[in-house]
Amino acid sequence: MEKVLFIGYLKKTFMVIEDKCIFKLEDCSYWIQEDSVIFSNDNYIQKIKLVKMNERIYLLAGDTTVLVSQLHHAFQSRIFSFFKGWTGHESYSLSTGEIITQLSGQYIRKCVLSPSCLLFYYKNTTYINVSGTCAEISILPPLNNLKLL
Structure with a gap:
């Protein structure tokens, strides 16, 4: 049915x-x-x-x-500066305050000013889709969300 x-x-x-x-x-x-x-x-x-x-x-x-x-667990954001692509260890700041770091070894060169991006969690992995590329990433939360002990 x-x-x-x-x-x-x-x-x-x-x-x-x-x-x-x-x-x-x-x-x-x-x-x-x-x-x-x-x-x-x-x-x-x-x-x-x-x-x-x-x-x-x-x-x-x-x-x-x-x-x-x-x-x-999916949301859209924007890279805060130039997106230079992926070299295997790139890090970028997002307009929503998070900092993302590439985990996969993919190598793709692009140069785009402040592109929009989609972040999503799928099958125990976090990914970012930006300017036609997709990479496995880790995310650091915005500093204003961290609690000091």
Whole structure:
């Protein structure tokens, strides 16, 4: 039996790890693709439906059905300065106060001034998606959130 969880619009898609998509819905929830269905995001502002069938959740967009799971720890921010890409050990400050450090050994050179980014936690790993790249990272919380002993 099919249970409709959401009917609305897809606000944005992000291509991330292992050719998966993250879908941001108009209610600002984030969902990650769990299967290998090719999802065309040419027209990302499209009407979608989230349905629960057989204890799994699917995103239906036109003729495409994608198995998804909700990302509860995802947020958008902006890199506070120039994004120079990834050299294997880059660190960047975010506009929300966090400091992120690259953990993976990926090497990609880009140069973008203060790009927006998506941070998300998936399968025990934290990632950042920025300017078409995705890297495994660690996050230091904003200094104003740290409690002194």
